[in-house]
Amino acid sequence: MLPVAGEGSRLRSVTGGAPKCLVEVEGRPLLHHLLDRIGGVCSRICVVIPPDATEIVAALRGHPAGARASVVVQRSPRGLRDAVCQALSVVTDPVLIVMGDTFFSQDPGPLMQSLVPGQGGLLVEAPGEDPGEPAGWVVGDAEGRAVRVWKGRKESDDARRIAGGFVLDGSALESLRSTPGEGSFESTVNEAIRRGGDYRILPVHGPRWNVNTPAQLEALRAWAHSMSHEDALHGDG
Secondary structure, three states, X not given: OEEOOOOXXXXXXXXXXXXXXXXXXXXXXXXXXXXXXXXXXXXXXXXXXXXOOHHHHHHHHOOHHHHOOEEEEOOOOOOHHHHHXXXXXXXXXXXXXXXXXXXXXXXXHHHHHOOOOOEEEEEEOOOOOOOOXXXXXXXXXXXXXXXXXXXXXXXXXXXXXXXXXXXXXXXXXXXXXXXXXXXXXXXXXXXXHHOOOEEEEEEOOOOEEEOOOHHHHHHHHHHHHHOOOOHHHHOOO
């Protein structure tokens, strides 16, 4: 599932108000790079878009994986939990959720394959310097199981920054179906963990970007331009 209904206000000076999932990286929309990465991982793809997003629909149809995707409309930007709830009639257990403003340099498929039936997961970045901005965080136990997630500032030295991706199991999806309008996305994951859900911390390999600001987009474009291996940009690795 790819939620791409956010307004992207911090990128407006670059996008002019166009969807940020369509910003170009090496001549291709960011959305196409993301579809490269998940197209071979997911048997079904659901993209959650804002109303009247004809440009996004056209971009989807221009990519082999996007052409087979289901499209769901989120009528107003009410956050990730609401976006997932809008897609509940389409997604299946387990569901990989990847934020639509994310760029992965490597295929997340092996991370998905490391999970056994009934497990969920949280994709995390390699330990590094805290960028000092609000983000998603997770702390885990010695066995690599998530203990708590939250959105905001880093609260402990052992917290890992969530890398724009989640795997929800059937119990979390059922919770969303039973209480579609309540709480945050993080509270849903925490409730699943509290009930005994086995959510694994899954370290992402290779560079990874969230594209929320002009500086982040510039850094991604500079990295992409410097890469000489075609598989880093076209999903062949």
